[in-house]
Amino acid sequence: MSKKIVVFGEVRDGELRNVSFEAIAAARKINEDGEIVGAVFGNEGLEEAAKELIYYGADRAITVQHDSLKNYTSEGYAQAALAVINDENPDGIVMGHTAAGKDLTPKIASKLESGLISDVTEIEVTGDNVVFTRPIYSGKAFEKKIVTDGLIFATIRPNNIAPLNRDDSRSGDVTAKEVDIKDIRTVIKDILRKTSEGVDLSEAKVIVAGGRGVKSKEGFEPLQELADVLGGAVGASRGACDADYCDYSLQIGQTGKVVTPDLYIACGISGAIQHLAGMSNSKIIVAINKDPEANIFNVSDYGIVGDLFEVVPKLTEEIKNLKVNA
Amino acid sequence: MNIYVLMKRTFDTEEKIVIEDGRIDEEGAEFIINPYDEYAIEEAIQLRDEHGGEITVVTIGGEDAEKQLRTALAMGADKSVLINVEDDVEESDQFTTVKILEAFFEDKEYDMILAGNVAIDQASGQIGPRLAESLDIPCVTTITNLEVDGDKAKIERDVEGDVEKIEVSTPVLVTCQQGLNEPRYPSLPGIMKAKKKPLEELELDDLDLDEDDVEPKTKTIDVFLPPEKEAGKILEGEIDDQVNELVGLLRNEAKVI
Numbered sequence: 114m115s116k117k118i119v120v121f122g123e124v125r126d127g128e129l130r131n132v133s134f135e136a137i138a139a140a141r142k143i144n145e146d147g148e149i150v151g152a153v154f155g156n157e158g159l160e161e162a163a164k165e166l167i168y169y170g171a172d173r174a175i176t177v178q179h180d181s182l183k184n185y186t187s188e189g190y191a192q193a194a195l196a197v198i199n200d201e202n203p204d205g206i207v208m209g210h211t212a213a214g215k216d217l218t219p220k221i222a223s224k225l226e227s228g229l230i231s232d233v234t235e236i237e238v239t240g241d242n243v244v245f246t247r248p249i250y251s252g253k254a255f256e257k258k259i260v261t262d263g264l265i266f267a268t269i270r271p272n273n274i275a276p277l278n279r280d281d282s283r284s285g286d287v288t289a290k291e292v293d294i295k296d297i298r299t300v301i302k303d304i305l306r307k308t309s310e311g312v313d314l315s316e317a318k319v320i321v322a323g324g325r326g327v328k329s330k331e332g333f334e335p336l337q338e339l340a341d342v343l344g345g346a347v348g349a350s351r352g353a354c355d356a357d358y359c360d361y362s363l364q365i366g367q368t369g370k371v372v373t374p375d376l377y378i379a380c381g382i383s384g385a386i387q388h389l390a391g392m393s394n395s396k397i398i399v400a401i402n403k404d405p406e407a408n409i410f411n412v413s414d415y416g417i418v419g420d421l422f423e424v425v426p427k428l429t430e431e432i433k434n435l436k437v438n439a
Numbered sequence: 440m441n442i443y444v445l446m447k448r449t450f451d452t453e454e455k456i457v458i459e460d461g462r463i464d465e466e467g468a469e470f471i472i473n474p475y476d477e478y479a480i481e482e483a484i485q486l487r488d489e490h491g492g493e494i495t496v497v498t499i500g501g502e503d504a505e506k507q508l509r510t511a512l513a514m515g516a517d518k519s520v521l522i523n524v525e526d527d528v529e530e531s532d533q534f535t536t537v538k539i540l541e542a543f544f545e546d547k548e549y550d551m552i553l554a555g556n557v558a559i560d561q562a563s564g565q566i567g568p569r570l571a572e573s574l575d576i577p578c579v580t581t582i583t584n585l586e587v588d589g590d591k592a593k594i595e596r597d598v599e600g601d602v603e604k605i606e607v608s609t610p611v612l613v614t615c616q617q618g619l620n621e622p623r624y625p626s627l628p629g630i631m632k633a634k635k636k637p638l639e640e641l642e643l644d645d646l647d648l649d650e651d652d653v654e655p656k657t658k659t660i661d662v663f664l665p666p667e668k669e670a671g672k673i674l675e676g677e678i679d680d681q682v683n684e685l686v687g688l689l690r691n692e693a694k695v696i
Contacts, residue, residue, distance in 0.1 A: 185598075187568065187578060212598045216580045219533070219565035223572035228534055228656025231563040244660070250560055253456040254463065257661040262654070298577040298607055305602040313599050319695075343696060361583075361618035362600040367452045367559050368474045368617050376695040387452045394665060397693045399685065405673070414671040415688055417681050427682040432696065435686060 115147035116204035122153040132209030134169040134276035140207045142236040154193045156183035163287040170277040173285040181294040185213045196292040205265035227264040234273040251367040251390035271316040312346040319345025319376045325352040326381015339429045366391035380421040384409030440492030445554035448504045449473040475555025477622040478615035484515040501525035512633035513625030527643045532655035533565040541573045542646040556614035571612035581616040
């Protein structure tokens, strides 16, 4: 049966996040022959974003532009999203499992009295069923879920479902929808940007993470340099956060973020089970640790037994050289 | 202040997961208060100590969850409620949970509802925002700081590493992120006192619900473990050579750089 799926795109700093394109690919998996409608919200410049959604596989797109949609607020975005859903009456909804996605989608699901399958890493269609795979117990196990009643509604984890190829010869209608956004009860007074260069941990392709072995705040500098040459982000174990070497927002693990980058470089991290829960599904894991018995070596693809303060700068240099020569 | 905390009993973070007949085997496993809910309990205690009022901790589960409720009471909560669904609910999802909570809160008065931002077992993170929506109160997720002044709350929330400063009127539902506070351990006198604090037990009937009202919208059809990772390659030789070899492997074998 062909269906209609609405995909909520997410614009950050004027650009669509990559996970929005992944969400379109996810919608296409659910809905091979049906229609995919992209939707983006904001206060300006949405036309371009709408076209990008179409280049990446949406059949048409809807924009909702309003001064109150400049920054994400659950109430403002929920009003816009519900207006689109009321118009379109879709069979399914897909969005990225990002801060905004986690905040917005349960609210919408509650309003629509629908189910919601969060943090999906894989989608397959078997017969009439769309089967969603998602990690549970912080990636120590996985479950497969299906929708038994109502909307097919899912959020997808960044970095797991590959986007379709961009094709700028694709075209489709872009409709600007007027929505009167009002009665917002949560007022954003200020946003303090703490993340540098916009490489978000959950979306980063490369993560360089430090543990207690990093020893100090300054100890994170060589890790940041390595992350920079790789276009990646810096993360940390709970030990490093508890010791105040870095902010809790960097923590990876069972409490903290769960990440699945292409490359995870663990520096001075012993590999407690709680930390492994947050990163062991990364595609390639490199461990650098002085202790040859460290548990992290049991999950790593490649290991170097050595002092991270010696190894990491050399690694940075070597990769720099490689990039220059490439 | 009338404060409610939503709590979940979860697997201890140290536990290894074993699967038996397509389900997670709970036999012999240690259970704890979901770590994010501990932040919620701690924050509730601090709020009450500053502004006065009463804290009620609510959980949905079976008899076993009494232990975690007693721990919350020992930390300093005043009352607790176990909505025991052991006999009534076979299959559930987040829709189920929130239907039950919605019915529970129908005749309650509250200024603040606190919850963990996510449970470390099912990790949907849906319950807080869903419940706020069905109670028609604002919701602020992943909070790292909270100050209440009269009927206004000043909140800082973590947005993928950035900090958003928010103002909102109570009643409000907030979900707690790590960094919010340092949850206390129950003290010995706390543990003694907790034994005498109220633990009310309710069933679906008491909430005027029957099974059909809370029938889930989604279903788990399989649970499995991720493929075992083979132990990797430990490089050898001088550090310079190892680094060189590693870069080669990452580029040519793993193809990630």
